[in-house]
C-alpha cells in the first residue's frame with residue numbers, strides 16, 4: 001500500500017515539473033512580461049462564462065481564455081487564442 005502512495009507522489013512531482021513555468025509564444029511572437037520583461041510563465045485557463053457577460057449580451061465571449069502568469073512578478077496576461085509552449 002505504501003509503495004503505491006510513493007509512486008503516486010513521484011508521479012505528481014514529475015507532472016508538476018513537466019507543467020512548470022516555461023516560455024510561450026502567441027501568434028508566432030515570443031511572450032514577454034510587460035511588467036518585468038521576464039520570459040517564464042505558468043500556463044492556465046480561465047473561464048470567461050460569467051453572468052455579467054450574459055447580462056450585457058456578450059455571450060460570444062463565453063469561452064475559456066488562456067492565461068499566462070509571469071513566474072517572477074505574477075503579472076497575468078490573457079489570450080483568446082491558443083498560446084504555444086516553446087520551451
Ligand SMILES: [Zn+2]
Pocket residue numbers: 033034035036037038070071072073074075
Ligand atoms: Zn513579470
